[in-house]
Amino acid sequence: MITSKTYLDPVLPENLPDSIIQAADQLPRKAAFLAGRLADETSRQLAGLLRITNTYYSNLIEGHRTEIADLQVARTTPKRERKELKELAVQHMTQQEVMERLLRMRPADNFSALFDPKLIAAIHRRLFKDASPQELTLGDGRLMEPGRLRAEENEQVQVGAHVAPAAAVVLPMLEHLQLHYGRIRDTRRQLIAALAGHHRVALVHPFLDGNGRVIRMLTHLQLVHLGLKPFLWSLSRGLARRQDEYYRFLALADRPREGDYDGRGQLSQHHYFNFIEFMLDVCRDQIEYMTTSLNPAKLREQVVHVFSTDPELRRAGIRPTSAAAVLALLTQGVMPRAEFKVFTGLKDRLATEELGRLIEAGIVVSSTPRSRTVEAGLPARFAGLIFPNLHFQMG
Numbered sequence: 409m410i411t412s413k414t415y416l417d418p419v420l421p422e423n424l425p426d427s428i429i430q431a432a433d434q435l436p437r438k439a440a441f442l443a444g445r446l447a448d449e450t451s452r453q454l455a456g457l458l459r460i461t462n463t464y465y466s467n468l469i470e471g472h473r474t475e476i477a478d479l480q481v482a483r484t485t486p487k488r489e490r491k492e493l494k495e496l497a498v499q500h501m502t503q504q505e506v507m508e509r510l511l512r513m514r515p516a517d518n519f520s521a522l523f524d525p526k527l528i529a530a531i532h533r534r535l536f537k538d539a540s541p542q543e544l545t546l547g548d549g550r551l552m553e554p555g556r557l558r559a560e561e562n563e564q565v566q567v568g569a570h571v572a573p574a575a576a577v578v579l580p581m582l583e584h585l586q587l588h589y590g591r592i593r594d595t596r597r598q599l600i601a602a603l604a605g606h607h608r609v610a611l612v613h614p615f616l617d618g619n620g621r622v623i624r625m626l627t628h629l630q631l632v633h634l635g636l637k638p639f640l641w642s643l644s645r646g647l648a649r650r651q652d653e654y655y656r657f658l659a660l661a662d663r664p665r666e667g668d669y670d671g672r673g674q675l676s677q678h679h680y681f682n683f684i685e686f687m688l689d690v691c692r693d694q695i696e697y698m699t700t701s702l703n704p705a706k707l708r709e710q711v712v713h714v715f716s717t718d719p720e721l722r723r724a725g726i727r728p729t730s731a732a733a734v735l736a737l738l739t740q741g742v743m744p745r746a747e748f749k750v751f752t753g754l755k756d757r758l759a760t761e762e763l764g765r766l767i768e769a770g771i772v773v774s775s776t777p778r779s780r781t782v783e784a785g786l787p788a789r790f791a792g793l794i795f796p797n798l799h800f801q802m803g
Contacts (some may be wrong), residue, residue, distance in 0.1 A: 413583070
């Protein structure tokens with residue numbers, strides 16, 4: 409059993425491969441290009457949609473399938489009416505929004521703060537604070553306390569073949585990681601540290617249960633801090649779609665050093681680097697997926713196709729010709745109500761009725777019934793059609 413906080417040394421070796429450095433150098437530019445495709449109002453709508461996406465996929469990784477429609481409803485449903493919804497999934501979605509907002513309002517003073525054990529504990533507490541006793545009860549009958557790091561002698565954990573470090577060394581190991589990752593100043597290496605830390609914190613296994621959800625949320629917040637705009641793409645989507653690889657690379661990075669040419673620590677440097685490369689590739693893939701989906705020609709093709717063929721839009725009475733108006737709104741983000749009606753190509757009364765149907769469907773958003781402007785909406789079902797394969801259950 410691991411009993412020393414220095415077991416993870418070197419926390420991030422100096423001799424990183426050029427391939428890792430180059431990939432880390434490219435990602436911020438790719439994320440900035442993606443953000444540049446979107447009007448501010450559309451970015452806000454996409455961020456709301458992708459909180460649902462993150463929740464859906466993080467749940468899926470844990471072996472729980474949550475219906476997209478339920479998560480969509482949960483965004484606006486009062487807590488007392490959520491009896492049929494998975495509370496853990498709702499908490500994930502809600503707390504991601506809260507923590508992103510806190511980061512915007514009170515940006516972390518330095519990168520080190522994003523590895524603070526207190527932050528890690530706070531994420532766990534926020535995610536599980538409203539969980540039911542049944543959800544908090546472990547397989548051996550013990551009750552998990554939200555936000556409490558493993559610390560007692562009887563809080564040992566084994567996951568598969570991995571025996572987690574001794575409970576007494578959990579906090580010292582997290583503090584050791586914070587010290588070493590936190591002193592990195594180069595922004596490329598900070599990004600690498602965030603993705604490397606995804607494994608190292610997982611290896612520490614800070615909590616009796618819920619570690620996967622916490623670590624994915626932690627990495628998401630670190631990417632927010634580093635300006636990678638992960639609210640416009642979904643890391644959890646990428647990890648879930650490559651789940652077998654994800655688990656395999658995590659497990660391999662747990663392995664001890666394999667010979668004299670495999671680093672100088674107790675753990676395999678070769679497998680550590682492979683895990684980092686995998687995470688960088690997942691990030692790149694997901695940024696490129698959203699960038700391609702938002703390509704003007706691709707987006708136009710998808711929107712026109714959906715408006716022409718979707719039976720639910722047809723049942724709602726929405727005309728195929730409204731595709732042009734919705735596409736213009738997605739591109740501009742916000743538009744005067746009168747101008748949107750002109751884009752529909754309909755006479756005033758018919759345009760007003762069509763706009764009402766689009767607002768009812770959530771495809772167009774109006775802050776009040778008499779608002780002079782309208783914004784693009786991205787309800788999950790509609791988004792799953794115009795962004796192909798955004799969610800597994802949608803074509």
